Amino acid sequence: MTIRPILTVPNPILKQISKPVTDVTDATRALMDDMLETMYAAPGIGLAAVQIGVPLNIIVMDLAREEEPPNPQYFINPEILRSDEETTPYEEGCLSVPEVFEEVERAKEVKLRYINYHGEQIEEWAEGLYAVCIQHEMDHLKGILFIDYLSRLKRTRAVKKVQKAEKLKGNL
Ligand code: NI
Numbered sequence: 001m002t003i004r005p006i007l008t009v010p011n012p013i014l015k016q017i018s019k020p021v022t023d024v025t026d027a028t029r030a031l032m033d034d035m036l037e038t039m040y041a042a043p044g045i046g047l048a049a050v051q052i053g054v055p056l057n058i059i060v061m062d063l064a065r066e067e068e069p070p071n072p073q074y075f076i077n078p079e080i081l082r083s084d085e086e087t088t089p090y091e092e093g094c095l096s097v098p099e100v101f102e103e104v105e106r107a108k109e110v111k112l113r114y115i116n117y118h119g120e121q122i123e124e125w126a127e128g129l130y131a132v133c134i135q136h137e138m139d140h141l142k143g144i145l146f147i148d149y150l151s152r153l154k155r156t157r158a159v160k161k162v163q164k165a166e167k168l169k170g171n172l
Pocket residue numbers: 093094095096136137140
């Protein structure tokens with residue numbers, strides 16, 4: 001497993017539309033292993049493949065609390081089958097927009113269909129943090145970042161903040 005660099009805004013790759021995975025192979029699983037390790041190292045609770053520069057419909061997530069054992073989740077070709085009409089605000093952050101936290105309104109519950117690490121198709125409802133996180137991550141697959149829901153002023157300010165921090169770290 002390898003920790004891969006996480007792309008940050010305004011890298012244009014983050015705006016790419018990710019492609020479906022046609023076959024779950026050892027290479028897919030190796031990529032998911034890298035994604036999980038990269039996410040844990042960051043640290044974060046969710047990561048889409050495009051954030052490490054691989055525009056494929058793959059997401060990893062771990063919503064376990066600190067005192068709980070790790071609970072890695074893998075989503076290949078996730079789809080939202082149904083969305084609760086009720087929405088709820090949540091203060092979101094993103095590994096591609098570090099140190100920026102803003103409230104976003106999303107569906108309270110969503111019904112998901114995806115393929116897991118073992119290539120099995122799963123259908124289930126997600127609610128709470130799970131619902132927030134999967135909707136945030138699935139936006140990445142469409143080239144959408146949570147800051148795209150903010151006002152232009154807030155978005156510009158967020159991108160500038162990230163660029164400045166990256167410059168200081170010598171990443172730009
Ligand atoms: Ni994100």
